[in-house]
Amino acid sequence: MALSAEGCWITDTEGRRYLDACGGAIVNNVGHGRREVIDAIAAQMARVDYVHAHSFTTEAVERYAARLAPLVPVSDARVFPVSGGSEAIETALKLARAYHLANGEPERDVVISRRGSYHGNTLGALDASGRESLRRGYEPWLGRFSQTDPVNEYRCTNPEHPADCGAWHVRHLEEAIESVGSGRVAAFIAEPIGGATLGATVPPAGYWRGVAEVCRRYGILLIADEVMTGFGRTGRWFGLEHFEVAADVLVSAKGASSGYWPLGLCVASGSVVEIAAPMFGHGYTYSHHPGGAAAGHAVLDIIESEDLVSRAAASGAHLLAGLGERLGSSPFVGDIRGAGLLVAVEFVAERESRTPFPRVERVAERVRAELIRRGVIGYLVTGCADGIDGDALAFGPPLTITLAELDLVSDALAEAIGSVLGFSSN
Ligand SMILES: Cc1ncc(COP(=O)(O)O)c(C=O)c1O
CATH class of the missing domain: 3.40.640.10 (Type I PLP-dependent aspartate aminotransferase-like (Major domain))
Incomplete structure (x- = not known):
């Protein structure tokens, strides 16, 4: 249960803090607690x-x-x-x-x-x-x-x-x-x-x-x-x-x-x-x-x-670069895409052929759960390959997010993918 929220962070009733890397449902552009x-x-x-x-x-x-x-x-x-x-x-x-x-x-x-x-x-x-x-x-x-x-x-x-x-x-x-x-x-x-x-x-x-x-x-x-x-x-x-x-x-x-x-x-x-x-x-x-x-x-x-429109453009470029560095060579990351602070990472079973995982494997849900265990919240995207299969996580944090916080997102995602799929470039 969420107890309080400030900036890009949400604290639950057990005192755990989460980086809100998707602004709820990609809603919050100015940060919490304003x-x-x-x-x-x-x-x-x-x-x-x-x-x-x-x-x-x-x-x-x-x-x-x-x-x-x-x-x-x-x-x-x-x-x-x-x-x-x-x-x-x-x-x-x-x-x-x-x-x-x-x-x-x-x-x-x-x-x-x-x-x-x-x-x-x-x-x-x-x-x-x-x-x-x-x-x-x-x-x-x-x-x-x-x-x-x-x-x-x-x-x-x-x-x-x-x-x-x-x-x-x-x-x-x-x-x-x-x-x-x-x-x-x-x-x-x-x-x-x-x-x-x-x-x-x-x-x-x-x-x-x-x-x-x-x-x-x-x-x-x-x-x-x-x-x-x-x-x-x-x-x-x-x-x-x-x-x-x-x-x-x-x-x-x-x-x-x-x-x-x-x-x-x-x-x-x-x-x-x-x-x-x-x-x-x-x-x-x-x-x-x-x-x-x-x-x-x-x-x-x-x-x-706070000039958040240009800040979103610059921060988004930083996030895409960070994700590219950490995940670019993972065989399970098919695509890293987006504009500004609307970014997504798509997971695939086979990179060359862009074959998605079968939906029953619930890869996006499992990666998201591992990400949350590491204190970062992402937005679930499923069915993006053909309406049924296709696994991705999207990120759309408050536009006030710092570059250091964005690096936490990239680091945690690389670990979460490694933990679920057994290999990451990190
Ligand atoms: C592009 C788009 N249109 C419409 C909606 C529906 O908005 P709401 O959930 O506020 O009814 C959403 C919600 O995610 C959306 O992303």
Whole structure:
């Protein structure tokens, strides 16, 4: 049981300390125990605790939206705050539908996503998600949406790989659109850099540019799911910035409040919002909560004043190098990948052929358990090879983590792999 948390460390009720190398569920960007965030929430609660958006807006929400809008790669951005990532995804999907209805294209009702993606656990978000283990059992309620290839350079099926993989995936997206019927597609949704399902997969050059161009050409809204990649996580404010692309709708959560308040955000371009408005009846009891806005504002203060976006870029490069040094020659480490402080290590039974371990061996779970025994917490990624097999651990610590703490992660992981698989380069 967790008793207290400070910086990157969590102490349990038995007095053991753990380095939180995955910020919970890759949530905490500013570190634990930040008085500034706690005080900002308390001050807001004392001022206006709750009002519903049908009667009032608040200074906290307006101030937060005005500050956030210019940071997000969406033109003339409008912010719709909710209580988490899945709610924000549902909001984006409904907004896309409302946009096409209002635009006189009611036949556009299909969303295309990618296999190997994760967009949340509510039914709309789960339907967009390409993660078999979470969909299992709910199939009768799913299947309205359509899916295209996962984008995973380590396991790319492009016959010419690594040549022109970006263009190859874009062609597949176009084929998926044509097979649904181009006039039926409402939106394409994807994570700019793969997160929970594939583990820190960075797409190839040209991919996002090509996707944006195809969406524009077919009149399809581009929804970027930055729930995990937002707020500095990948060494840019938002993941899409690596690829110099803007979205029509961008969804974020996690790092936005760094876990201090349940906060999710659906951010859409002014032109989308203005067209969709007459058809967009939507909201939750806790949408536009002033507590979330106060937390988000205080988190932005910390990210800016401590320069955490560039720090994540530099620290991430250090972590990748450290992992490469310690694990690069292990026969059981197939890939070390990521951007900024979203990093993953994939384990394989045979490196040359990239053969994954059979899932029944639960390699990722066993390595994670050994890592925890050494006082370091990592994020479990399973099924990343083919939806069932595939073992990886992801790391996404608070962006405040020091280089010495990152070295502890690399050292502990090398030991944990050695202990489970019997060999490591250390
Ligand atoms: C990319 C992505 N989208 C959506 C979600 C769902 O967010 P939440 O768990 O806050 O509902 C997650 C959660 O991990 C995520 O990583």
